[in-house]
Amino acid sequence: MAETLRYRDDQPVDHPAVTVDAFVDQSNAQAVRIEPGDDTRELLPHLQRLALVEVNFPAFGDGRGYSSARMLREAGYEGELRAVGDVLVDQLAYMRRCGFDAFEPDQQFDMDDVKAAFERWPEVYQNAADDRTPIWTKRHP
Amino acid sequence: MYKYDQYDQAMVDARVEEFRDQARRRLEGKLTEDQFKPLRLMNGLYLQLHAYMLRVAIPYGTLNSQQMHALADIADKYDRGYGHFTTRQNIQYNWIKLEDAGDILADLAKVEMHAIQTSGNCIRNISSDHFAGATADEVVDPRPYAELLRQWSSFHPEFSYLPRKFKIAVIASDTDRAAMRLHDIGIQIVENDAGELGAAFYVGGGMGRTPMIAPCINPFVPLDRLVTYAEACLRVYNRYGRRDNKYKARIKILVHEMGAEEYTRQVEAEYAHLLEEGVEPPFAELERIRTYFEDPLFEAGAGDEIDRSDPDFAVWVDRNTVAHKETGYVSAVISLKPVGGIPGDATAEQMRLMADLAKDYSFDELRVMHTQNIVLPHVRKADLHALWTALDEAGLGSPNLDTVEDIIACPGLDYCSLANARSIPIAQRISERFAANGKTGTLGELKLKISGCINACGHHHAGHIGILGVDRKGVENYQLLLGGSEAQDASLAKITGPGFSEDGIVDAVETVTTVFERERQDGERFLDTYRRIGMNPFKEALYG
Numbered sequence: 209m210a211e212t213l214r215y216r217d218d219q220p221v222d223h224p225a226v227t228v229d230a231f232v233d234q235s236n237a238q239a240v241r242i243e244p245g246d247d248t249r250e251l252l253p254h255l256q257r258l259a260l261v262e263v264n265f266p267a268f269g270d271g272r273g274y275s276s277a278r279m280l281r282e283a284g285y286e287g288e289l290r291a292v293g294d295v296l297v298d299q300l301a302y303m304r305r306c307g308f309d310a311f312e313p314d315q316q317f318d319m320d321d322v323k324a325a326f327e328r329w330p331e332v333y334q335n336a337a338d339d340r341t342p343i344w345t346k347r348h349p
Numbered sequence: 350m351y352k353y354d355q356y357d358q359a360m361v362d363a364r365v366e367e368f369r370d371q372a373r374r375r376l377e378g379k380l381t382e383d384q385f386k387p388l389r390l391m392n393g394l395y396l397q398l399h400a401y402m403l404r405v406a407i408p409y410g411t412l413n414s415q416q417m418h419a420l421a422d423i424a425d426k427y428d429r430g431y432g433h434f435t436t437r438q439n440i441q442y443n444w445i446k447l448e449d450a451g452d453i454l455a456d457l458a459k460v461e462m463h464a465i466q467t468s469g470n471c472i473r474n475i476s477s478d479h480f481a482g483a484t485a486d487e488v489v490d491p492r493p494y495a496e497l498l499r500q501w502s503s504f505h506p507e508f509s510y511l512p513r514k515f516k517i518a519v520i521a522s523d524t525d526r527a528a529m530r531l532h533d534i535g536i537q538i539v540e541n542d543a544g545e546l547g548a549a550f551y552v553g554g555g556m557g558r559t560p561m562i563a564p565c566i567n568p569f570v571p572l573d574r575l576v577t578y579a580e581a582c583l584r585v586y587n588r589y590g591r592r593d594n595k596y597k598a599r600i601k602i603l604v605h606e607m608g609a610e611e612y613t614r615q616v617e618a619e620y621a622h623l624l625e626e627g628v629e630p631p632f633a634e635l636e637r638i639r640t641y642f643e644d645p646l647f648e649a650g651a652g653d654e655i656d657r658s659d660p661d662f663a664v665w666v667d668r669n670t671v672a673h674k675e676t677g678y679v680s681a682v683i684s685l686k687p688v689g690g691i692p693g694d695a696t697a698e699q700m701r702l703m704a705d706l707a708k709d710y711s712f713d714e715l716r717v718m719h720t721q722n723i724v725l726p727h728v729r730k731a732d733l734h735a736l737w738t739a740l741d742e743a744g745l746g747s748p749n750l751d752t753v754e755d756i757i758a759c760p761g762l763d764y765c766s767l768a769n770a771r772s773i774p775i776a777q778r779i780s781e782r783f784a785a786n787g788k789t790g791t792l793g794e795l796k797l798k799i800s801g802c803i804n805a806c807g808h809h810h811a812g813h814i815g816i817l818g819v820d821r822k823g824v825e826n827y828q829l830l831l832g833g834s835e836a837q838d839a840s841l842a843k844i845t846g847p848g849f850s851e852d853g854i855v856d857a858v859e860t861v862t863t864v865f866e867r868e869r870q871d872g873e874r875f876l877d878t879y880r881r882i883g884m885n886p887f888k889e890a891l892y893g
Contacts, residue, residue: 244592269387269470271510275587278507282626298371298388305506318379328367330359333500335628336507343356344500344630347637 212312213322215304216288221260241292248276255285263308265293274306281307281337300325307337350411350714351496351641353461360503361458364465368392369451391471391509393441393464394450398766401445404467405457409477409495409519410438410717412462417704417715419460421697427453432700434685434693436757436808437516438476438717439467443764465503470511472502472583476518478526479718482642483726485674488540491521493638494548494575497630498536501576508583512590513598515583516555527719528835530554530563531811533600534582541569548575552582552612553604556805561601562839566613574620577629581619585612644675645712645727651677652731662737664790665748670733677730681711683723683740684747684755688784689777692758693721702743710736720757720796722750753788753795753862754780757808761801761818762825768801770818770825775799778855783862792862795875798833811835813876814861815842816854827854831861831887832879843884846892857891864890 214220225241226234228250239260242248251258261280263273277289290310291303297317304326311317332340353361368388375385393404405420412420420440424432427449428442435441445453457463467474475495482490498517502508508515518527521538529535535551547569554563570578586600589607604612653676657663670679683703685693695703703723707715710732711725718724728736740746749755756779759765761772776799783789798812802819809815815830826848833842849857864887865875879887 268384269510270592271470271508271512272588272592274507274510275584282622296384298384299510302504302506302509321374321379324370329363329504331356332506333360333503334505335626342630343360344634346356347354348631348633 211316212290212310213317214288214310216309218288221288225260225262242273242276244270244272246276248279251280252283255280255283255287258285259287260290261285261287262290262292262312265291265295268294268296268299274302277303277306277308278337297321297325301328305332305336305338305340350413351408351492351638357500358458358461361461361463361465364392364463364504365451365454365458368454372447372451387469387510389450390469391466392450392454393467394445394447395468396766397443397764398762399764400443401447401450402441402443402764403445403450403453403464404435404439404441405462405464406467406474407439407462407717408499409475409481409492410479410719411481411492412715412717413713414704414708414715416460416462417700417707419456419462421700421704423453423456424697424700426456431694431696433691433760434695434717434721434723436719436721436759436806437474438479438719439474440717443760468514469509470513470515471509472505472511472515472517475499475502476516476527476532476719478520478522479716479724480526480671480680480726481521481716482644483673483678483680484522484524485672486524487521489521489538489546490639490642491519491538493635493642494521494536494538494572495519496638496641497576497635498579501579501630508587511583511587512592513595513600515586515600517579523837525835525837525839528808528811528839530839531556531560531808531835532563534579535563536575538572539569545571547571548578550578550582552616553601553609555599555601556808556810557599558596558803558805559599559602560805560810560841561605562841563601564604564609566609566616572635573632574624574629577623578616578620580628581616581623584619584623585615589615645714647675647678647727648729651675651729653677655730655733659734661741661748662734665737665741665746666733668748668752668790669750670728673727675727678727679730679733681725681728681733681736682718682750683725683745684749685722685745686749686755686780687744687747688754688780690780691773692756692776695723699743699745702739702745706736706739720755722755749789751794751796752790753783753792753797753814753858755796756780757796757798757812759800759802759807761799761807765801765806767804768818769803769820770801770827772799772801772807772816772818775816775818775827775851775854778851779858782855782859786859788862788866792865793874795862796834797858808835809833810841811839812842813874813879814858816858819848821848825851827851829854829857829861829891831884832876834876845884845888860890861887
């Protein structure tokens, strides 16, 4: 297990994440892990008590977690959103745009590659869960 | 046509650098081939049977002469002097070296082109009507909407690891020239009773091993909500599309298994939510894009007469030119289907000639048709003879648009690692057969489409006559299908019965045309006759 990259200032949650089913039934848990087949919407009524949501990527090609992340941010979730598992450096920029602010990859990143990945895109075309201004808004200020 | 501003250019340039960096990390061993594969695919690079294939995007099939020249230069510099125009209005090169790919992408970026998302499980290049902006039957030019969707779908952070590839077509006529309902999303721009424009969304069409015609899930999405609605369609697919079986992962399977009604309900719920989020571009952006697609300066009062005294020219005019909205103009189709040739192939020299002719005679614009031909969209009738003469001298004057010689064929086993059988030689033998028996003209419109495997890249399901190559115990075998259409009367072709050998399939095609000639009533196309009399007379003639 590689170390976690965090782009937040607050303290990390110190207890392990539980499954979505366990979380919904368990009033004191602050951390939950979403698996690809889980319905992210089940978490939406409980966002106030969440401090960490882990989104698991068992295989990097399974992109459901990108929608999970954006939906959580659209619903107002402000806690840590961590991509876990088969997370590759070439996916970081898009994940960040979808609202992830922490990454716990199976394989350690080369930090030079991480820096390059986040500096890659001078502009963005779409609105997403980050605060970047899309090209089409810049064209029509 | 659309021109990049500094933003578009910066994005394409960044993509070139990203790919160079990825290729470097692959060579250094930091990326495994499994990890690199989706990255190269999203830059159009496939590993085929003999070499890498690079597919270059031609958004909505529109390009200018400078771009066509650049495509010719790439064919000469990095390939074997030719390229292959595809059924999604793109071009692909079959003999590319991986180490050249970064330089090719850089060459493309210099002329506002790229290979972004021409493969991979993402939103692919957006296709459109090849007569957009030239035909009288459209409510509006559909390409500005395709361009808006191009920008929205490029580097989309949420939808770049979809269950499977995702293809969108945009048209704006009741006459469908883009196989719109055989796409993952087909959009028809329509006008309502109040004279407002909107988008009808058809979702869940496709070919492949399970062909489906897309149902309409919303007949009128306001244009200032187009992107939001598309985003909702994609999000429901990304969340619920099947990922357990790649053959069941396209959106058509989701819509079919979930039911169009339930899929629509979920899309509408997501749409309502996303409207609150404000993901839609400013409407002024659509207005900005539209200015790039305004009509060229047509010559007022251009002559409407064509001197038909040259009989070969007259045949070409009748077959290969199409009515234009402007008096004195036509759209002229350059056939890439010479008798015995490879459908869709063009040499670098032919590309350069087409580019120069576009500059001289068609306001510097060309279109790629999904039927693998090239259109010069706006040609003065007075210039047609000079145009035809130049084309004919270069082997580009085949008068066979929409005839049995105008065959769509996938690359097949000559190139493709997925194919079970060759497609190209079958197309070659069929066009030679009909050129020799002289029936090409009299048979009229007859759309013949050949795929070398069940993935249906040659659109065999949608052919008036379709051919599907299969592998039967190590021998290439060809199934014959009849009655498909990709047009506004979309239908899926049905298999006649047992398959045929390589020689047998050419005879079988001739046999069904003989039945057609016998049964044909006034003015009927092959498809009309088939629909009227059904499969049995054809079966009897084939297997009787």
